[in-house]
Amino acid sequence: MSQGDTDEWERLMIAALDGDGRAYADLLGRIAPVLRKVVRARAGSLGNETCEDVVQEILLAVHLKRQSWHRDAPLRPWLYAIARHKATDAFRRWGSRVHLDIDDFSEVLRAPEDNSAIDAHDIDRMIDRLDTRSARIVRAIGIEGQTYTELADNLQMTEGAVRVALHRALSRLASLRERMME
């Protein structure tokens, strides 16, 4: 990972915080394989699907907590701290004591790229627990790539209301996960 790429992450995150969804998707798309590598290196024995669950859980936390990143700080330490925190929780759920060390990130990044993303199912179980409309919004936007305008038409809601509903649904997903852990 070159220094230039590091700066790129900050630039993308700042654009994302200012409302640039494309920059944000780009950034999350770059973060995901890094997380996947680190998680698999530490917890490969749990299987790729479980690892992908953890990756998604971290991404959801990154999203919901993105306001806690300071624009003048480097992104990586923040990101790794989020990843570490969520991964520790997640692994505890399976009764395994796996901890991500900050060093993992620098070591794993030298390993060859493994982009074999697979389906994760935890998140589907959580989406199923949302109310029907929220579940539909999350899936329509995520899986089917529908736009706010299309969804607003289909659901007879205003675009603003769909936006709020998506935001709430994503926050609910995180709290459902918390509750599933207890």
Next chain:
Amino acid sequence: MKTEDLIAALAADDRRLMSPGRLFIWLGLLAAVLVLAFFFTVVGLRPDVLHYLFQPLTMPKFIVPLMTGLLALPLTMALSRPEARVHLGLLLLPAGALILAVMAGLLTSAPSDWPRLILGQHAAFCMTMIPLMATPLLAALLIALRRGAGTRPRLEGALAGLCAGALSASLYAWHCPVDSPLYFSTWYTLATLLVTLAGAWLGPRLLRW
């Protein structure tokens, strides 16, 4: 759901939220207005307070809690960042000042007077008002910190409590009619610790994510 689909859903959520720091500025201002209004109408300013503000023996009553609160505030906000490295050593400063105040109190009074000076006459009021006036600020801090991503919720809650309790005590001092350092170093400290404990209890419950 594939990770790329989740990313698409996340990227579509472009609602902008205030950062914990900015949110705290607004909620903190609101809490301050509320508490100051309560203080001036219900608790009341001591008429000759300005005189005591500058007496060597009573000055710590104002300064020590204020210093504690003002030091705890940035530490608390720093803990809302997951990558935070926080040095609590700074809090030894007010702790040291408190010890000096106690020693001054002990040296300037006869040992036979100590129990009377420590107990004072308004301890119950003081122990009620400091936690009560700390509540809005503690609430403001905890609501703001929920936006953050602190990885040590108990410490975060405790520091929020310390900050709220100490700032409340520094305001209560403007009412407090008791002047012995032995009094305030006992009761202000106890009241502040009570709020700190409340924060430490609330932290893991409210600040987990």
